[in-house]
Amino acid sequence: MSGQLKGEKVYRGIAVSAGVCRGKVLVLRLTRHVVVRHDLTEDLVAPEARRFEHALARTRQQITEVQRRVSATMSSSEADIFDAHLLMLEDRVLIEEVLKIIREQKVNAEFAFHTASERYVTVLENVEDEYLRERAADLRDLSSRVLDNLLEVKDAFNIRSVREPCILVGHDLSPSTTAQLDRKFVLGFATDIGGKTSHTAILAQSLDIPAVVGLKSLSDEIASGDYALLDGYTGTVIINPTDQTLFTYGQLAKVRASLEEKLVEVQHQPAVTLDGKAIHLSANIEAQDDVPAVLEHGAEGVGLFRTEFLYINRESLPSEEDQYKVYREVAAALQPNPVIIRTLDLGGDKFVSHLQLAQEMNPFLGWRAIRFCLAQPELFRAQLRAILRASAEGNIKMMYPMISGLDELNQANALVEQCKAELRAEKIPFDENLDIGVMVEIPSAALIANALAKKVKFFSIGSNDLIQYTLAVDRGNEKVAHLYEPTHPAILRLIKLTVDAAHANGIWAGVCGQIGGDPVLAPLLIGLGVDELSAAPGVLDEMKYIIRRIKFSEAQALAEAALQSDSPSEIYARCTEYARQTAPSLFENRS
Numbered sequence: 001m002s003g004q005l006k007g008e009k010v011y012r013g014i015a016v017s018a019g020v021c022r023g024k025v026l027v028l029r030l031t032r033h034v035v036v037r038h039d040l041t042e043d044l045v046a047p048e049a050r051r052f053e054h055a056l057a058r059t060r061q062q063i064t065e066v067q068r069r070v071s072a073t074m075s076s077s078e079a080d081i082f083d084a085h086l087l088m089l090e091d092r093v094l095i096e097e098v099l100k101i102i103r104e105q106k107v108n109a110e111f112a113f114h115t116a117s118e119r120y121v122t123v124l125e126n127v128e129d130e131y132l133r134e135r136a137a138d139l140r141d142l143s144s145r146v147l148d149n150l151l152e153v154k155d156a157f158n159i160r161s162v163r164e165p166c167i168l169v170g171h172d173l174s175p176s177t178t179a180q181l182d183r184k185f186v187l188g189f190a191t192d193i194g195g196k197t198s199h200t201a202i203l204a205q206s207l208d209i210p211a212v213v214g215l216k217s218l219s220d221e222i223a224s225g226d227y228a229l230l231d232g233y234t235g236t237v238i239i240n241p242t243d244q245t246l247f248t249y250g251q252l253a254k255v256r257a258s259l260e261e262k263l264v265e266v267q268h269q270p271a272v273t274l275d276g277k278a279i280h281l282s283a284n285i286e287a288q289d290d291v292p293a294v295l296e297h298g299a300e301g302v303g304l305f306r307t308e309f310l311y312i313n314r315e316s317l318p319s320e321e322d323q324y325k326v327y328r329e330v331a332a333a334l335q336p337n338p339v340i341i342r343t344l345d346l347g348g349d350k351f352v353s354h355l356q357l358a359q360e361m362n363p364f365l366g367w368r369a370i371r372f373c374l375a376q377p378e379l380f381r382a383q384l385r386a387i388l389r390a391s392a393e394g395n396i397k398m399m400y401p402m403i404s405g406l407d408e409l410n411q412a413n414a415l416v417e418q419c420k421a422e423l424r425a426e427k428i429p430f431d432e433n434l435d436i437g438v439m440v441e442i443p444s445a446a447l448i449a450n451a452l453a454k455k456v457k458f459f460s461i462g463s464n465d466l467i468q469y470t471l472a473v474d475r476g477n478e479k480v481a482h483l484y485e486p487t488h489p490a491i492l493r494l495i496k497l498t499v500d501a502a503h504a505n506g507i508w509a510g511v512c513g514q515i516g517g518d519p520v521l522a523p524l525l526i527g528l529g530v531d532e533l534s535a536a537p538g539v540l541d542e543m544k545y546i547i548r549r550i551k552f553s554e555a556q557a558l559a560e561a562a563l564q565s566d567s568p569s570e571i572y573a574r575c576t577e578y579a580r581q582t583a584p585s586l587f588e589n590r591s
């Protein structure tokens with residue numbers, strides 16, 4: 001909407017990446033539609049006209065919904081804008097013209113609509129009357145909404161065009177768009193939808209950009225140019241903050257600065273509990289550019305290298321050579337610490353446009369990760385060969401994502417053996433003893449952990465997916481975010497099963513999902529016996545701070561009590577109490 005809100009307004013969503021920022025808002029409007037003309041056969045003309053009417057109805061519904069939500073705070077000029085949009089949407093002259101183009105020219109609805117609405121916009125833009133000229137902008141705004149609905153566009157903004165510091169606000173941001181954000185210009189971002197462990201949220205953490213998701217209709221209610229304060233600790237966005245609010249945040253910033261000093265002190269200290277239990281604390285990365293942050297925060301290597309971001313946002317697949325260079329350089333920079341490379345995990349919410357994969361009804365349950373790789377052996381082999389070659393030059397380990405049973409593990413290992421045989425024949429060096437592990441992120445894998453443990457060198461628990469699949473809660477859907485409970489007894493039991501199976505078979509188990517970077521949950525995971533925690537570099541200082549303040553014996557008692565409880569909220573409350581008791585400074589800057 002093109003009207004600005006008056007006075008302070010507070011929006012609450014889901015905090016996904018820590019930090020506070022303030023600045024001018026840039027609302028991502030999906031205006032860059034690629035409208036292509038398609039000729040229709042006679043039998044498709046009537047359904048196409050109906051599709052157009054449906055898109056209009058859907059647009060009407062969306063505008064009315066926004067109008068309803070913001071009516072309490074709307075000035076009359078803002079209300080006029082909604083009304084004007086609704087009126088334009090009802091305009092039979094425009095509608096009939098579009099229907100006529102569809103029927104007479106036998107073309108698709110978006111082409112017909114775009115042609116007609118652009119003609120109107122051009123006329124309006126060229127009239128003398130200022131009021132009418134302004135209506136051209138409204139019509140463009142409206143057309144954009146209709147085209148969004150016709151084209152089912154989710155995320156078409158060219159993010160690289162952002163060249164001034166701003167807080168980005170949009171309905172949604174895809175992981176591939178988020179990966180392109182330039183932190184010099186993007187102070188923070190806020191979206192209407194999304195969940196705590198979506199890949200968009202994970203990338204925000206890696207990029208160290210404060211972010212809040214799940215803000216419902218924020219992007220519709222504010223305008224570019226509005227002034228906002230975004231609090232990524234509490235999941236709050238405040239539009240037009242008052243002086244009092246800015247003062248409060250100024251005070252909180254001072255508290256945060258004094259905590260930062262304490263955190264810097266532990267950065268290069270070992271991650272050891274007060275009673276001497278050492279925890280391997282490593283970093284999650286998505287790109288080679290993340291390596292300096294890994295070093296800065298004193299991580300003991302990389303516990304999860306999400307390699308799919310090497311495949312996203314480029315014109316073609318990366319070659320074996322391209323990948324080999326990246327893996328080798330990351331490993332060299334972190335020597336002698338290990339770098340665990342996770343093989344390609346495409347699918348779910350991460351797609352590569354140039355692969356042209358068909359849309360699926362349930363992408364998270366579909367052709368994702370190891371399933372996709374085993375079906376594309378040539379693509380997979382290029383990555384496996386790259387990892388093997390790099391293993392000759394650094395401390396590299398490899399793990400497969402989304403293993404659901406032994407067969408997939410065996411098939412993947414068979415491909416590795418083939419690649420090894422080829423490399424031997426080609427006299428190309430690699431580490432014959434490369435450690436291979438699996439991610440435990442599907443409940444079936446946790447339940448057969450004992451069998452899997454006999455075939456691998458380590459487990460890395462992918463809690464983001466393990467929670468999603470165990471509780472049947474979409475990790476990226478804010479509507480069910482309240483059901484996404486890391487302390488659900490079912491999750492704790494699966495973690496315990498996995499860790500115990502690992503230890504019984506003489507291997508180690510880590511956690512590399514988002515809970516592995518949550519200081520509140522760190523004592524619980526350590527008490528459950530987890531050997532390694534891996535998280536975004538930016539949260540490692542807090543993790544180390546709390547690890548160095550707890551006792552392993554107390555963490556074990558906490559875990560035992562948690563395993564006796566049937567209540568996720570009770571377990572979470574106990575964890576919070578223990579964390580606040582042992583490391584109060586970590587919680588002082590939360591407003």
Ligand code: PEP
Binds near residue numbers: 441
């Ligand atoms: C996980 O599922 O916890 C995990 C670490 O993998 P990803 O978030 O990339 O799915």
Ligand code: MG
Binds near residue numbers: 401464465
């Ligand atoms: Mg996963």
